[in-house]
Amino acid sequence: MDINITKDDFDLTEEIEIFNQNSSDHGAVSIFLGKVRPEKNLESMQIDCYPEMAQKEIKNIAKIAYSKWSLDNIRIIHRYGSLKPKDNIVLVVTGSSHRSDCMSANEFIMDFLKSSAPFWKKEIYSDKEVWVKQKESDLKKLYQYGSF
Amino acid sequence: MDINITKDDFDLTEEIEIFNQNSSDHGAVSIFLGKVRPEKNLESMQIDCYPEMAQKEIKNIAKIAYSKWSLDNIRIIHRYGSLKPKDNIVLVVTGSSHRSDCMSANEFIMDFLKSSAPFWKKEIYSDKEVWVKQKESDLKKLYQYGSF
Amino acid sequence: MNLKYFAWIAEIIDKREESLEIPSEIETIGQLIDYLSSIDEAYKKAFEKRKNIKFAVNQVLVNENELISKADEVAFFPPMTGG
Amino acid sequence: MNLKYFAWIAEIIDKREESLEIPSEIETIGQLIDYLSSIDEAYKKAFEKRKNIKFAVNQVLVNENELISKADEVAFFPPMTGG
Numbered sequence: 001m002d003i004n005i006t007k008d009d010f011d012l013t014e015e016i017e018i019f020n021q022n023s024s025d026h027g028a029v030s031i032f033l034g035k036v037r038p039e040k041n042l043e044s045m046q047i048d049c050y051p052e053m054a055q056k057e058i059k060n061i062a063k064i065a066y067s068k069w070s071l072d073n074i075r076i077i078h079r080y081g082s083l084k085p086k087d088n089i090v091l092v093v094t095g096s097s098h099r100s101d102c103m104s105a106n107e108f109i110m111d112f113l114k115s116s117a118p119f120w121k122k123e124i125y126s127d128k129e130v131w132v133k134q135k136e137s138d139l140k141k142l143y144q145y146g147s148f
Numbered sequence: 149m150d151i152n153i154t155k156d157d158f159d160l161t162e163e164i165e166i167f168n169q170n171s172s173d174h175g176a177v178s179i180f181l182g183k184v185r186p187e188k189n190l191e192s193m194q195i196d197c198y199p200e201m202a203q204k205e206i207k208n209i210a211k212i213a214y215s216k217w218s219l220d221n222i223r224i225i226h227r228y229g230s231l232k233p234k235d236n237i238v239l240v241v242t243g244s245s246h247r248s249d250c251m252s253a254n255e256f257i258m259d260f261l262k263s264s265a266p267f268w269k270k271e272i273y274s275d276k277e278v279w280v281k282q283k284e285s286d287l288k289k290l291y292q293y294g295s296f
Numbered sequence: 297m298n299l300k301y302f303a304w305i306a307e308i309i310d311k312r313e314e315s316l317e318i319p320s321e322i323e324t325i326g327q328l329i330d331y332l333s334s335i336d337e338a339y340k341k342a343f344e345k346r347k348n349i350k351f352a353v354n355q356v357l358v359n360e361n362e363l364i365s366k367a368d369e370v371a372f373f374p375p376m377t378g379g
Numbered sequence: 380m381n382l383k384y385f386a387w388i389a390e391i392i393d394k395r396e397e398s399l400e401i402p403s404e405i406e407t408i409g410q411l412i413d414y415l416s417s418i419d420e421a422y423k424k425a426f427e428k429r430k431n432i433k434f435a436v437n438q439v440l441v442n443e444n445e446l447i448s449k450a451d452e453v454a455f456f457p458p459m460t461g462g
Contacts, residue, residue, distance in 0.1 A: 013161035025234065027185030030178075030254075034462055037175030037245055047461070048386045050454055053438035054461075078461060086173065090462055097185060099258055099379075100289075106178075107251050110462055118435070118454075119461025120386035131387050134458035141248075182379060195378075196303045198371055201355035202378075226378060238379055247462075258379055266352070266371075267378030268303035279304050282375035 001062050001074050005054045007081040009088055015075060019093045023073035026095035030102040032110055038085035041126045047089070049080035050118040061112045064148055065094070068108065069101040076109065080119060111141045149210050149222050153202045155229040157236055163223065167241045171221035174243035178250040180258055186233035189274045195237070197228035198266035209260045212296055213242070216256070217249040224257065228267060259289045297328075297366055301342070302373035305349065308342040318366070325351050326360035328370065348374055380411075380449055384425070385456035388432065391425040401449070408434050409443035411453065431457055 002022065004010075012033065019029070036045045062074045075093040083089060092109050096102040113119075121132040150170065152158075160181065167177070184193045210222045223241040231237060240257050244250040261267075269280040297318045306312045322331050329346070332339035343349060346360075352371040353362050364370055380401045389395045405414050412429070415422035426432060429443075435454040436445050447453055 012164055016160060025186040027183050029181040029183070031181070032247065032251065033177040033179070034247065035175050035177070038173040048389070049461075050383065050385055050435070050438070050456065053435055053454065056438050057440075099180065099182060103180065103251075103255050103258075110247055110251070114462035115459055116440075117461045118385070118456060118459055120457060121460045122386070131457070132460040134460050196306070198300065198302055198352070198355070198373065201352055201371065204355050205357075262379035263376055264357075265378045266302070266373060266376055268374060269377045270303070279374070280377040282377050 001059070001066075002076070003055060003058050003062065004077045005049065005051045005058070006077065006079055009079070010077050010091060012091070015077065015091060016093065019073060019075045019095065022075075023095050026072040026102075027097050028099040028102050029093065029095045030099070030106040032090070032092045032106050033088065034090040034110075036083050036085050036087045036089060039123075042085055042123055043126055044124045045083045045085075045087075045089075046122040046124060047080040047083060048120040048122070049078075051080070053118045054078065057117050058113065061109055061116070064112075065105040065109055068148070069096065069105045070098075071096050071101060071105055074105070074109070076113075078113065078117065078119065108145065111138070111145075114138045115142060149207070149214075150224070151203060151206050151210065152223075152225045153197065153199045153206070154225065154227055157227070158225050158239060160239070163225065163239060164241065167221060167223045167243065170223075171243050174220040174250075175245050176247040176250050177241065177243045178247070178254040180238070180240045180254050181236065182238040182258075184231050184233045184235045184237060187271075190233055190271055191274055192272045193231045193233075193235075193237075194270040194272060195228040195231060196268040196270070197226075199228075201266045202226065205265050206261065209257055209264070212260075213253040213257055216296070217244065217253045218246075219244050219249055219253055222253070222257070224261075226261065226265065226267065256293065259286070259293075262286045263290060297364070298369045300369065300371040302371065304374060305342045305372050309338050323363055324360065325353070325358065325362050325364060325370065328364060329360070329372075342372075350375060380447070381452045383452065383454040385454065387457060388425045388455050392421050406446055407443065408436070408441065408445050408447060408453065411447060412443070412455075425455075433458060 072095040077091040094102040094106045115138050123130045220243040225239040242250040242254045263286050271278045300313050329343045412426045
């Protein structure tokens with residue numbers, strides 16, 4: 001398990017290589033890459049973060065994923081700081097022997113990152129600044145997993 | 149939409165670059181990479197293919213995915229021929245504005261590739277050769293999508 | 297008629313592709329399978345378990361009752377196991 | 380007590396972090412919020428809509444009734460919007 005909370009950008013290939021090096025042999029890899037979505041007049045995305053808590057919380061999410069699915073490895077990177085449109089924000093890589101495990105675990109991790117990892121996004125437009133609000137739909141996604 | 153049925157290996161980074169170049173601006177990218185799972189005494193995986201039909205069938209699957217979810221782009225590569233353990237077999241890349249679209253579409257495409265695209269796998273072990281049988285569980289996955 | 301065989305069906309028939317003159321009374325895939333099975337043991341063995349065989353006419357999956365004609369490309373194969 | 384603020388809460392309070400002497404009768408997060416709101420308008424404004432605020436003690440999410448002590452790191456922030 002590798003968790004990286006960082007201001008730095010990451011390179012998808014390098015990350016997959018590190019992932020493979022640290023994994024036992026798996027047949028299936030699921031990758032999610034979240035980027036700053038370009039929107040009209042959006043100049044930057046400021047991501048505030050509580051790094052010590054983020055590390056703990058994401059580790060906890062990953063542990064739950066390991067307990068729910070049969071996984072070989074998990075790699076999670078979440079950036080914070082000032083990002084531009086199209087910049088990478090988050091990378092989740094999950095590996096397993098069978099595709100359904102890594103796909104389900106990947107979605108689970110993203111669903112929890114969205115609403116339970118301590119990051120806060122602020123959109124800087126040319127004419128205004130807006131703190132992103134937590135979405136009801138994101139919270140609802142968590143209910144499907146029940147409690148654990 | 150890019151569909152590539154090929155004997156050649158592919159490079160994940162290059163494929164993602166091509167994918168990005170051919171896409172409008174999306175915030176979320178979901179990637180699935182399927183490889184030959186190393187198993188005891190497995191020497192190679194021979195994948196037979198009906199390329200003309202595979203091209204048609206996968207295009208059809210991709211079109212259905214476009215109609216079911218809001219997607220920016222889809223890229224699918226499926227190899228055939230003689231592959232070694234850990235070799236790449238299949239790559240599905242889906243891009244969308246919101247993560248749930250590209251994640252769901254990616255899983256849908258993989259579910260249909262498994263059971264409706266004309267590829268047949270034969271496992272070559274040091275002491276035997278086995279044509280892979282279609283899994284009941286893979287067929288069941290298709291039922292969740294209903295008819296379209 | 298252009299015929300194609302894949303996976304273990306191609307192995308049993310020992311051909312991947314062939315062009316055959318089919319009697320004009322053969323109108324459906326089902327009839328074609330019966331005809332082929334009657335002319336050679338290899339076809340008979342390959343098509344023994346009908347439920348394990350799928351067919352495509354001009355690269356589109358169809359059922360046994362699909363009508364076929366001389367110009368068609370008819371393919372025979374087991375259930376798919378790609379991905 | 381070490382206090383941390385994030386996102387718009389940090390903007391309103393105009394601090395990201397501070398170390399404060401808290402009266403010993405303050406035993407829970409709820410009481411801490413009431414106390415801070417009573418000593419300064421900025422805290423009062425930041426903590427106005429309690430339902431929009433989450434808290435963590437030593438990097439673990441807790442509720443208003445969580446007991447706190449001098450050595451703790453207490454953080455205040457809005458609902459998370461990462462990913």
